[in-house]
Amino acid sequence: MPTPPPAPARLLHLAAPLLVVLALAAGVANAATPPSPADALLAWKSSLGDPPALSTWADAASLCTGWRGVACDAAGRVTSLRLRGLGLTGGLDALDAAALPGLTSLDLNGNNLAGPIPASLSRLRALAALDLGSNGLNGTIPPQLGDLSGLVDLRLYNNNLAGAIPHQLSKLPKIVHFDLGSNYLTNPDKFESMPTVSFLSLYLNYLNGSFPEFLLRSSNVTYLDLSQNFFSGPIPDSLPERLPNLRWLNLSANAFSGKIPASLVRLTRLQDLHIGGNNLTGGVPEFLGSMSQLRVLELGGNQLGGRLPPVLGRLKMLQRLDVKNAGLVSTLPPELGSLSNLDFVDLSGNHLSGSLPASFVGMRKMREFGVSFNNLTGEIPRALFTGWPELITFQVQSNSLTGKIPPALGKATKLRILYLFSNNLTGSIPTELGELANLNELDLSVNYLTGPIPSSFGNLKQLTRLALFFNGLTGEIPPEIGNMTALQILDVNTNLLEGELPSTISSLRNLLYLALFDNNLSGTIPQDLGKGLALTDVSFANNSFSGELPRSLCAGFALQNFTANQNKFSGTLPPCLRNCTDLYRVRLDQNNFTGDISEAFGVHPNLDYLDVSGNHLTGRLSSDWSKCNNLASLFIKANNISGNIDASFCRLSSLRSLDLSNNQLSGELPGCWWNLQALEIMDVSSNIFSGEFPASANDDLPLQLLHVGKNNFFGVFPPIIQKCMMLRTLDLGDNNFFGDIPSWIGTSVPLIRVLRLRSNNFTGIIPSELSQLSDLHLLDIANNNFIGSIPRSFGNLSSMKQPEKAFMESFQKLDIHLLALVQESRVSVFSRRTEPKNPNDEYRDRVNIFWKGSEQTFQRTIEFVTGIDLSSNSLSDGIPEEIAYLQGLRFLNLSRNNLSGSIPEGIGSLNLLESLDFSWNELSGVIPRSISKLSCLSMLNLSNNQLWGEIPTGSQLQTLVDPSIYGNNLGLCGPPLSVPCSDWNKFGMTEDRREVTWLCYSVILGFVFGSWLWFGALVFLESWRFLVFQFADCIGTN
Known part of the structure; x- marks a missing residue:
């Protein structure tokens, strides 16, 4: 039998289980003891990456006195944590709620917190206010938040929360402020009434169905925002009885339908009514004029129709009136002029007619006024600008207003935005507009204005946008324009401006957009234009500019849209152009530019359109062109480009329009040519190409226009044509095709x-x-x-x-x-960037025809x-x-x-x-x-x-x-x-008798050479004898 261990060892052997039990008990005891508030907050701070904003969170002894955003009660317990807008990143998982049993307010609004809302926040049993709004939190709302029985204020708006709203939240017994707006939440299930809530916002979610029933049982609601959802059906008639305390109601941007219920007149406390952007019909109801307590009335974006009722002039407390895009057909009621508290009016996008009532001068507090996109006529009342001292925005564009621009506009010194474009205004631009020192945006385009650009515009040092295009302005661009140092957008296209561009334009250090096209400007461009700037859009097109382009024009390498076509520019292109990697549209056609095309352009991954036709560019098409991955239109016709086309050219998978005509390109088209599977327009005519036309394994090509004339191609009729079902023009002329x-x-x-x-x-x-x-x-x-x-x-x-x-x-x-040309002329450089296509950029099909004895080219008249x-x-x-x-x-x-x-x-x-x-x-x-x-x-x-x-x-x-x-x-x-x-x-000779006559002449001519035949015919042929006698009769008569 084995030898027993020594006594101490036997004791240790017997005590081992007991030690394990004791250790486990100690561990459980330690786990049940939460960390101190300071330790818990420091651990959370560490999970956030120790942000500098929480640098004061260091010494635990100063938790209640020195830690940013932390407040304590008299007993030293943390009761409030307020860290709004500190840019905190990270999540909430590491926040130990058990360590903060006395916390009544948690405010983390306006940070960059992400991840889910942890269910552990339900341990904050004393919490009365929870604000996690304006972060990046995602996932679902934990239903455990419904256990916070003391919660009065819950704000989870402007996050990425999704899923159904937990019905447990409707059971919060003390909730007053409930805001879950701007998330991705869906309809709540089994939601109960919320009798204590007064502020309820669910805007901008994925809620749908009819007006929520649980809301109609939440009778204490005073502020209700259901806007920007998918609710439908009628607005309940029972709102006044079910929600009698409503003061602020926003149902806009849904799909509510039917008429505006007349019962709303019984909401006697309602001050703000927002029901725009729905499918409401039936006109603007007259009863609204009886809701005298209204401050805001927003009905726009519906299909109301009808007139704007004059009774709205009774709403003396009204501050904001918005009935835009509502299908209104009427004049502007003069009665609205009595609304002395009104400071905002938007009636744009209707069918309003008539003139602007002079009575509107009574709107003494007017700040923002807009009646654009209507059918208004008449002149702009000058009294408005002396009677509206607080005016900051005046927008009456896209009407049919006539007359001159009132010089009194210069009195509206607080004006920031002035839009008068697309009317029928005439006369010159008042110099008084130069007194609007606070003006940010001025658009007078698409009118019939004449005369010069006022030099007083040099005083508009806050102006960022100036649009005067499509008028009849004359004279030179004033040098004072260089004083408008805040200017970012200058568009004076399509006028009659002349002279040289003032050198002071180089002083506009914030300039981004410059549109001078379609004028009579001449001379050279100031050579320091663009130096130190980040110009993105520049157009000199359709003028008479000459000389070289400024070397610094694209020095900021931000250039995206550059057009200088139809001028007299010469010399090489600016070297900096090669490094403008953001270029997407370039038109330099019809000038006298020289130099190697592959040195002028580099790799432009965003380039969509390039036209350098009609210049004197030389060189070859380098392999760099194949790296312009987004290139859709390439026009290089009528230059001196030579050499072969490299096979790398076939990588331009986005290419739709290609015009290489009238150059000196030679060799065969690469065999991979039809890898250009987006190609719709191909013009390689008038070169020295040779060889057979490339074949393709593709079954269907989108080619619509094919011009290969005046080359040395040979072979049978190209079989590739059979795969071009969309082909409209086929020109194989002047080659060596056979068969x-x-x-x-x-x-x-x-x-x-x-x-x-x-x-x-x-x-x-x-x-x-x-x-x-x-x-x-x-x-x-x-x-x-x-x-x-x-x-x-x-x-x-x-x-x-x-x-x-x-x-x-x-x-x-x-x-x-x-029409496309006119519209193009009417489009300013500001909006052109959003257009998918520019009409002037499209390839214009052409054909050479022997017309009336000479070869002529038909292009615009090809139809x-x-x-x-x-x-x-x-x-x-x-x-x-x-x-x-x-x-x-x-x-x-x-x-x-x-x-x-x-x-x-x-x-x-x-x-x-x-x-x-x-x-x-x-x-x-x-x-x-x-x-x-x-x-x-x-x-x-x-x-x-x-x-x-x-x-x-x-x-x-x-x-x-x-x-x-x-x-x-x-x-x-x-x-x-x-x-x-x-x-x-x-003798009225018939055609038969004329035949006889000509035959007679033939007989006479034949007499000299065949008298023997002649006499033989007379003897033997009776019919010939008849003809001879007939002929003799004719001669005798004559």
Whole structure:
């Protein structure tokens, strides 16, 4: 048996379990003892990262006397923790609520606390006020907060709390102030009445359904805010009986419907009524004029309609009136002028008409006045600006106000915002506006103002925004503008300003936006403009500026929108432009800039639009362009760019519009070309490209306009075209393509409007499937090797058959284009940044046509061009009669073929035809008289055929006096030829008799060479004898 341990060891062995029990007991005892308040707060401070704002939280001995935001009672217990707006970050999990049993107020409002609200806060049994508003707390509201039976004030607003509102909160027996607004909370479940609450706010959440029933049982509520939720249905009629103490009611921005209940008149204590932004109807009720205690009336953003009732003039206590965007149709009631306490009026966005009542001068406390976007007329009453000494905002834009700007405006010296834009104001800008020393924003744009910009504007040293665009202002920009040192936005576009830009403009150290486009400004730009600035938007476009751009223009590297197109600028571009990585829109086209394009631009990841067309830029397209990931529009036409296009160019996956035309680019297009899967517009015409057109594995390409003319491409008709279902313009002209036109062209590209294949080596017959292109307006396949006849099915080209429709569609598109230009002119640089597209930035499709004997480019008027050019081929047979069905044609060229037969009589039905060329064919017969009906005809060529007879006369034909247009025919007569037709007409010769006559002439000519044949014919052929006798009769008579 084992040896027993020594006695001490045996004792230790027996005591071990007892020691464990004692240790556990001690641990439990220690755990049940909470840390001191100081230790608990220091631990929480540590979890917040020891913020500097709590640097006084150090010595526990000074907890109640030196710690920021901590208050204690006489017994030294912490009763209040107020740490509002200290920028604290972190969470609440580490706050030990058990260590603060005497805490009655916890205020952490306006910090950056995140994470959930811990359920442990329910241990603060003495808590009467809990304010965690305006933080970043998330998660759900712990239902345990309902155990805080002493809670009087609960504020959890402006956080990221979500989920249903716990019904336990409705059982707080002493709650008075209850604010859960601006969260993501949903409808409470089993919520009970809250009889003690007086302030209740649930605004800006995800609450829905009808007006909450539990609220109608909370009869002590005086302040109720349910705004910006999804409540619907009618506003309860029972509100006055259920909530008789209401003083402040906000139901705005919901979906309440129906009429404004008349029962509201019984809410005799109601002072503020906000019910705007709903679906309320039925007009502005008259009974509102009886609620004399109202201070705020907000009804805007509904579908009320009707008039603005004059009885509102009885609300003598009214301070704020908001009925904007409510469909009101009436005049402004003069009775409102008696509201002497009114300081805010917003009636904008209605259909109010008439003038501004002079009685409004009685609104002596007016501070903010807005009646914009209505139909008001008449002049602005000058008395308003002497009678409203407190006025800070005056907005009457987008009406039809007339007359001059009242000089009395200069008396409203507290004015900060003055918007008079989009009216019909005339005259000059009063110099008195320079007395508005507190003015921040001044917008007088889109009027009919004339005269100079007042030099007194130099006194507006608080002005940040000045908009004078789209007027008729003249003169120079005054140098005093340099004194407006707070100016951030200066927009004077689309006026008649002239002269040079004053050098003082460089003194505007806060300038961000500068819009000078569409004026008559000239000279050079001050070379220090932009130095020390952070300019973001600059436009010099459509002026006559010259010289170099300032080297410091983009020195702040903040430039985003830069346009200097349509000027006379020269020299290289500013080097700093290369480093403006925020650039998104650049227009420098139509100038005389020089230098290497790849040195001028670098990597611009935000660049969306670039147009440098019409300059003298050189160099190659470097691989840096492929790093402009957002580039959607690239226009470099008409420069001297050379070299090949690198394969890296294919990485521009956002590219939609590309114009590289009229350069010296060469080589083949890279095989990856159709990786540009967003490409809609492609113009590489007039370069030296060669090789076959790239193929693509993609099934569907969004290409709409394709111009590759005037290059050295070769190969068969590009199969890639079959994958371009959206194609509207196809120009393969002036290349070396060969083979047939595929028959699928009529079905695979059904939207084609312009088809130009001229000057290639295409062969075969013209496919009749072309007639399936119902939108085709222009067909040019001249100068190829086509054979066969002109398809009769061309008479089915529907877009060429309907002149009225084609003409009206063209006018409508032109009107839309012109409207876009006008709207662009009316848009200031401020709002342009928010536009998805700028109308002037769009690629304008163009086409080169041999029109009236010379090659011309049609661009803005391309929609008017409808025609067919089949010239310089080997076509034969006759001109089909069906060609006369195409009454929308403006030009028709069938010259230099082998066409025979007569000119169709129906040609006279082509009423819009301006140019007709049938020259160099084998056409015979007479010229149909119907051709004289072509009232628009200004170019005609029928030369080098076998036509004969009298040339028709008519009003328009009389203007075509060049005899060469009828030259080298068989026997035409009449003006403008010198061959008279009087003898033929005298005997009323029919066409048959004229044939006899010409045959007789032939007989005479043949006499010299074949007398033996002549005599033989007389002897043996009776019919010939008859002809000879007939001829003799003619000669004898003559």
